[in-house]
Amino acid sequence: MIYLPSSSLSSSKPLTFMRSHKRIMLASCVLFFLGSTSATLDTIYANQTIKDGETIVSNEEMYELGFFSPGSSKNRYLGIWYKKISLGTVVWVANREIPITDKSGVLKLSKDRNLIIQNGNGTMIWSSKSNSTVSMSDNPVTVVLQLLDTGNLVVWDKNNTKQSAIWQSFDHPGDTLLPGMKFGKNLVTGRETALTSWKSPDDPSSGLYLHTVNVNGYPQIFEKQGSLLLWRFGPWNGLSFQGLPLENPNPYYSVHYVSNEEEIYFKYEPKTSVVQRILVMPDYSTMHLLWFDQLKDWVVYSTATSKDRCRYGLCGPYGSCNINRYPPCKCLVGFKPQVADEWDRANGSSGCERTQAVGCRNGDGFKKISGVIFPDTQRSWYNQSMSLEECERVCRRNCNCTAYANSNITNGGSGCLLWFDELIDITEYDEKQDLYIKLAASELLDSQPSFYEKRVFTVALSTTSAVLLLFAVAHACIKKKKKRPHMKETGSWYGLNKKGNSVKMEDLDELPFFDPRRIAKATDNFSINNKIGEGGFGPVYKGVLEDGQEVAVKRLSETSKQGLDEFMNEIRTIAKLQHRNLVKLLGYCIHGNELIAWRLYKQGRSMELMSASLRGSCNVTEVVRAIQIALLCVQLHAEDRPTMLSVVLMLVSEGVLPQPKHPAFYSEENPTELESFSSVDESMITLLYAR
Secondary structure: OOOOOHHHHOOOEEOOOHHHHHHHHHHOHHHHHHHOOHHHOOEEEOOOEEEOOEEEEOOOOOEEEEEEOOOOOOOEEEEEEEOOOOOOOEEEEOOOOOOEOOOOOEEEEOOOOOEEEEOOOOOEEEEOOOOOOOOOOOOHHHEEEEEOOOOOEEEEEOOOOOOOOOEEHHHOOOOEEOOOOOEEEEOOOOOEEOEEEEEEOOEEEEEEEEEEEEOOOOOEEEEEEOOEEEEEEOOEOOOOEOOOOOOOOOOOEEEEEEEOOOEEEEEEEEOOOOOEEEEEOOOOOEEEEEEEOOOOEEEEEEEEOHHHOOOOOOOOEOEEEOOOOOOOEEEOOOEEEOOHHHHHOOOOOOOEEEOOOOOOOOOOEEEEEOOEEOOOOOOEEEEOOOOHHHHHHHHHHOOOOOEEEOOEOHHHOEOEEEEOOOOEOEEEOOOOOOEEEEEOHHHHHOOOOOHHHHHHHHHHHHOHHHHHHHHHHHHHHHHHOOOOOOOOOOOOEEEEOOOOOEEEEOOEOOEOEOOHHHHHHHOOOOOHHHEEEEEOOEEEEEEEOOOOOEEEEEEOOOOOOOOHHHHHHHHHHHHHOEOOOOOOEEEEEEEEOEEEEEEEOOOOOOOOOOOHHHOOOOOHHHHHHHHHHHHHHOEOOHHHOOOHHHHHHHHHOOOOOOOOOOEOOOOOOOHHHHHHHOOOOHHHOOOOOOO
């Protein structure tokens, strides 16, 4: 992920205005005052230049602009990279398609408010080609180029600060979507902000894959290879684009979707001081990355890859696709394969057709389906003020309408979305939004399975004897086979919510729900000999699975005030964090009012208290903050103690912490009473000690 090693930046130096100020002072004494100190370190004026080896730095030193060489390449590009953290990680490139082959490159801000990159021969390599209609003052000195702490490079008129930018890099992203960037289309100018991967870590030129917001019909996200549509994320539903791994709300960022007569776009804004970015990789996967200062590295918060999705139109019209099923295609209820023998060969690209025609006859109705990403909305129509009932009436009266749905799922659902063509690219997915498909009256009354399901059922009947025989043999083998730790347990398990009601538990995506009997066996029924620590919400035990894998099991105390909802939210968030230095969350268990989470145990690493090598030196500020967080975790009353999610956020951010009250069991003590707890071996385990 780090395309630019720090060694490639070593030849660059922050651009000061001592050199430029001396040159300009000969031309006009008016510019004498522009040479003063730090206010200009992030800015250059008209006719000033940035040569290869010089840089400008944003005001708070978060970003730096200059020439660089990516990876092992010797080509030179003008780009923006992080300076304060993750030095060398590039977020924007100007001349990504035309590199400079030596270190003669120069960036210049011209009087006509254009940015120009030239090589040593004076040949123009790249230009911003500004066509802004923003009015300009007569004094060219007021035209400035400024690098902001958001990572945005802006050309603007300093005398007209209330007007919009003349040009900005946020309108021309590359492979990175920074907080505040608009991802969408300006309907007035026609300008589209899309994401394009690098060809490779050594080559920032446009790669094969383009990510864009398609605004034909109801907006949705397309991923293309050239002009070929490969994958699609469904329409915006009020919280997210369907199928996009985007949690809303979440603790790290807020999402914003704007759709009006002038522009349609999506953007995200940080909720905390955690630095983050969305990156499109050369292998067409997309990652949301968070920078953790304590780890000095990027952590993957969420990711979207082709392995999780069906290719566009794989199952043709009226077919639904499930990437985890073979064959992946299946006809919707009320439809049959158009070319049956192709479907027999696991090829569903020809799609499906109706078993009974529909028109505008009385009695035709709608079949509700859920758990799918909506079909392609390029040929759809929408109205955000209509109710679902009004939407149904419009679709019922229109002979060409094939389906309808609410366009927004928030606040109980609102808006109307109508389809007027074949329904294509339906993907089975855990979506909580209903789709209503028009069917003939006979299909709605008939409880028989669809044509495709009948064919499968007939084949199954013809081989019943063989299947039963194989099942008997397999059953005998399975009884002897040990279960793997990541397999889903059989049976239904229930937990109790705060009201004492029984709630059925299910797997959270790839995080399995475990049999409580298995956890009890792994920890020797939570033996005191396996206890390795205790926190505010309960003890932690070391356990060993059937295959010898060691795990750490956190068992929440029955007296804990953390309820089922809080526990599940904590599990969902921690499960998303991925990093080599973070303990991996393997699964969870809820049995009655028992709340249990267990993680991968790594002896002498993740379960340490403190290593002796760390005692020689420390950052006082970090130590004080850690102590304050620790005191918050041992408050007398459970409602005063932070959840594990809150502890993680406090550790990785720099926000103001609440003042802790007196901890539980607090009393004055003699320093000599603690001498027996000073050895390294004993400090490897949490001891209960009344203070």
